[in-house]
Amino acid sequence: MKTRPVQRNPKIERRRRIKRLxxxxxxGLAILASIIFISRAKVLxxxxxxxxxxxxxxxxxxxMVVDEYLDGxxxxxxxxxxVLVLSTGAIKHRLTDAFPRIEDIDVHIDGGDRIVVSLGERSAHSLWCVDQDYEHIFEEVCYFADTMGLLYARxxxxxxxxxLKVYFDPVLVADEEGEVSNLVGQRVTQVPDFDEFFTFLSDLESSxxxxxxxxxxxxxxxxYLVLSRVLNYPYQDVEPVIIYHQGDDYETILRNVGVVFDFPEFDDxxxxxxxxxxxxxxxxxxxAFYTFVPPSSRITSDEPDQTTEEDSIEE
Incomplete structure (x- = not known):
């Protein structure tokens, strides 16, 4: 005997779907309300x-930066x-973006109701300054650089x-319109390698x-390396310079400077x-070339002075 399939009543099925929904x-609303209630509980x-x-x-x-996040x-x-929703990583990211001078940062929850933010600020290694004409010397645009060459603050x-102040031509950092924007957060690009450059300066002074x-x-x-002292002679108003090109390797530059100092006529x-x-x-x-010019001539005139002494040394 064959059984006939039970026919479902569309109206009953529709009522069931509506009931389940x-x-x-x-x-869902109860769960959401519970979550909202718990999330607003003072204990959390x-x-x-x-x-x-x-x-x-x-x-x-x-x-202010931390509170701005917490108030959201x-x-x-x-x-x-x-504390169940809070993201310590998001706080770190916001603080790092807001304060480039922060080098190390740790954010954690202490005691269940307090955020502890531990900051390690960058240490200034050198100053990098835009070399341009200023109406007043106090208007110099300079940036602190850390040991990694990051310009982290004005x-x-x-x-x-x-x-040590390193001045660079504004052309080296200008945009397509010739404007120099705020360089905070950028890395030093005016020398091929930040570490090697300062190692070279250290080697020069020690050699x-x-x-x-x-x-x-x-x-x-x-x-142009401006010198404040050569041998035992200090310079103040008019200072000599060592000039080299960045295309030369530092070993060659050091050797050529040594040739000048070892030259008897230079020494005399x-x-x-x-x-x-x-x-x-x-x-x-x-x-290698060297020049001796009376300081008064360099101050009062751009024309060559008859007492200028210039010499060159061929290797």
Missing amino acids: VIVSIA SVEGVDLVGQKTLIEDDVR HLLWVLPRRN APYFSGSVY YPVVVKSVHIDAFGDV TFTSTPSWLESIDVRFDGR
Whole structure:
């Protein structure tokens, strides 16, 4: 005997679907309401922020960035201040973007209701300055660079030799319209290798009796090392320079500078008139030049002086 298939009533099926949908919706709303209630529970809410390790950063500025995150909501509903929703990684990212001078950062929840932000600020290694005409010397546009060559903050004016100043032609950092924007967050690109450049300066000062006061890099790759002392003679108002080109390797530059200092005629002239030393130029392959010019001539006139002494040394 064959059984006839049971025919389903469309109206009954429709009512069942609607009933299931209502039950699921009510359950979903109940779960969502529970989540919202729990997320707003004071026992799970961050009540304060503690900062550790900041030195030059303004505490209120750091707190403002953290509070701006905590006052927001996830999916427009769940408060980020809740420890179950809070993302320490997001706080790290925001602080790193807001304060490039931060080198190391740790964010964790302590005691269930407080955020502890531990900051390690970058240490200034040198100053990198835009080499242009300023109405006042205090208007110099300089940036702190850390040991990795990151320009992490604008620097105030420093006199003396607190930091080595490296001046660079604005053309080297200008955009397509010739404008120089804020360089904070960028890395030093004016020298081929940041570490090798400062190793070279250190080798120069340890190998020969010179002290480098500042560095100037022009748009053509020529580098001028301004010297504050040669042998035992200090310079103040009118300082000599060592000139080289960035296309030359540092070993060759050091060797050519040594050739000049070992040259008897250079030594004799320097001994008698140390203040006259104007430049040591090692930009030319196989040859090194040096000039002695009275300081008064360099100050009062751009024309060559009859007392100028220039010589070259061929290797």
